[in-house]
Amino acid sequence: MSSGYFLDPETVIERLRSQGGRAWRTLRFVLRDNSAKLGFVIIVTFGFMGIFGPMLAPYHPIEDTLQQGGSMMRLQPPGGKAVLGTTSFGKDILSQFLAGARPTLIVGLFGGVGTGVVGFLVGLTSGYFGGRVDEFLMRLTDLTFALPFLPMALVILSFVTPSIWIITAVLVTFLWKMPARVIRSEVMTVKERTFVKSARARGAGHLRTMFLHVAPNVLGIGFLYTAYAVGWSIVAGASLAFLGFGDPTTTSWGRMLEQVFRSGAIRVAWWWVLPPAIGIGAVTTGVFLVGRAFEEIVNPDLQTEQE
């Protein structure tokens, strides 16, 4: 094989650098939108909580049982020792909320990025090569479209002990089809543009054409769907946890909701329900707000924005 079929490191570095600059410009452009600013603040706060939350928590979310006057603080409304109240087992809700951000962040981030990357690569390959490759990969996506997410996920998780990484993997398995479909159709449009044929005429191999000429021009949509996939993953991860298929060893927002439901106190203990519910709602909304502002540049004219 000739070197034309490989990417030389110099070109790759140069490309990555220019993509970095592009990301920065894009971010600044996105943040001109007010609701995107709000979304961005939410995401940053959430990221901060995900990283430092467990350290900030005043108590251990599971091991510490709050006592007051010798008895366990059961279902205490906010106030006193427990700023956000307690659970029916006397655990501090603020601590659970802060600690619960991390698994949610991990599921969201890795589930989203994993979905984006797998979907992008599948879509790129499928759209670029077409023919049999496309046929095979698209039938595979059809298959994942045909399988209902929750029942299948529940079946899988019944056989293995759910850990946060397994849950992330399950999410990616079921979500990659969305970006794959969209990226594929986008690639098929870009592929027909003259500059792709021109690259071939200049001697570029498939790999080079695919990654240096086609990919950068669909990257925007890829990121957009990655952002959305973060939102989907958080919601889907929380749903699984709510149904009792979360990681039993960690506290996540979805698991908090499961516990409040199980305890039968869901109608009264608003202080137990609201923090995780608002948390999930705010983060997904934040992601979508930024995604929406981003979509405006991706669609239709990412090209003109840089001038």
Added chain:
Amino acid sequence: MSLLEVDDVKITYRMPGDDVHAVNNVSFSIDEGDNYGLVGESGCGKSTIAKSVLGLLDDNGDVRSGSIRFDGRELRDLSERDWMSVRWEDIAYIPQSAMDSLDPVMSVGAQIRQAIRKHRDVSKAKADERVAEVFEMVGLDPTRTGDYPHQFSGGMRQRVTIAMALALDPDLIIADEPTTGLDVIVQDKILNKLMELQEELGSSLLLITHDVGVVAETCDEVSVLYGGKVMEQGDTDRVFRNPTNPYTMGLKNAFPEVDEFDEQAISIPGSLPDLTEEPTSCVFENRCPFATEECGASHPDLVAANEQLSACHHVDEADEMRDQAKDPETWGIDVRNEVERTGGVGDVILETDGLEKWFKQPQGILDDFRGKEPDYVKAVNSVDLTVHEGEIVGVAGESGCGKSTLAEVIAALQDRTGGEITIDATPIDDLLAENTKEFRSQVQFIFQDPFDSLNPRQRVRAAVSEPLKIQGHDPETIDRRVRQTVEDVGLKPADKYLDQLPAQLSGGERQRVAIAQALVLEPTLLICDEPASMLDVSLKANILNILREMADDRDIGIVYISHDLASLTQIADRLAVMYLGRIAEMGATEDVVRTPKHPYTASLLAASPRTDPDADRKRVLLPGEPPNPVNLPTGCNFAPRCPKAGEQCYRGDPERSECTEGDHEAACYFPVEDVETELLERYIEAREDDVEEVLEGGMTP
């Protein structure tokens, strides 16, 4: 009173940041029954004016001042409701691209009927009658009103839009580039029809085009626009016979006539003025070879010059300017000492022998199973082509004749299905077998559309150095050769351009980058597929000059593919004319153009519009359309449309050696001797005799 009076109109577009002053103080008027032309290059404001007359300016466009009166009524004050009654009823519109302007899911008849019933309270049957009537008027078969747009060819679709415009008998028809994108022969027929109809109906026409030839042949009066200003205005004949404005001179001289071999086309240097502010100097000042200080101070008013109006500070020197404007040196073009165009100057660099590219038509699985021979589209059918070092071979033909496929097959961008290609005495298979790198360093390609052929994310440096990187050169060599090549194609100094993105470059500059990409590997064969057709006329000549230079200085063999005969005759040493996948005629350019042998070549040449308003040209009313390439008739492909065809033509397919005269070959049993009497007059007779046959023309894919 005039029918349409546009008076001192200013139109701006609101853009993020700055307003763009697209039209500045433009005035003109159209009398009843007149043909009025607005001519200019892209960005001159001609379409903006048309849209403002129709009240269809984009949302960010505003008519700032001035008035647009139609039949005495001010159009600027109309409400949306009033507009509904004016549009189509009084002012109809023929859009540029008939491909997009018809609804693909509605039959064409229903679309016209809809326009009629929107405005007139008539029964469906009555409306259908009218549809049939206008169909007949534009020369379409009235029984086809129930067909859908995709069932018509490009030229026929354009007729449908004309029929639609005529449906309500409007007083004014605005035609925005009605024939751009159509082949010359079809263009000729459409223009002929348009003129005929207008004569008949007595409506006025506002024709918007960039093609000086089209305006010169069809319009009574003309305004030449540039940078949102009227540069010259008046009687078409006078304006183009004796232009008094340097821009008109430049524009006219940029359009070479097909048979002018001695005159070199000029191109206007520089680029369009920045219109984010109202022009304070003459809009053409930065590109005008005659500009003086005075021109920088103010934009000249339109003043009477000869019998037309011209906006130039130096109108009184018009005669001298006109002489000088013919000389390319005036426009900063290096005149090359014309190398004697002999053809076959160097060694043979490309040879194709019986080259074939057949596309298999899809067929049912059952037919496959039964072993039925599938149908083929013979896009390229036994083509023999030879290109020598330092020679430019032109390939001419209408869209769908297979010329682009031929180019891509030679460049190995598509596989061939038969025949041989030899590059520099090595069969292409041997070249490709080793690795494609070697092949790519010898054969390079320039694409048609400079706006799409550069990766929008790649800077010039990356784009031009990519081919070298693929070949595995070291960074120093790459840098040196990139700079050299970028400067060679006229992007000087290289540093200014290397870090630009394609979006920051003009069309002409982009095409140069594309040429640099192709030349940086120092190929021995360069294939150009319509490299200048997307560029404004004033830039075309530049690209042609670069290619000529490369052929002469670097001994590159060039295959230049185009539908534009005028630029082909300017650049090509030898010319091949293709019709339906075969080369109909081939020979030294001058021989082919002066004495065409094949009736198709003769028709094609005769169909080119002339910029000289005095030229009296018979229109080429070649009957029918190219037949469906799937089921080609036996015998000569052109026979069904050829007035000279005899029985022999239907039986046997003539070889190119059938009619030879030195190097000049034509695949014809009965070569043309006199174009006028043998073809043009016969077309008109044939048309009168048998209109029906015209209507039943096949479809182009």
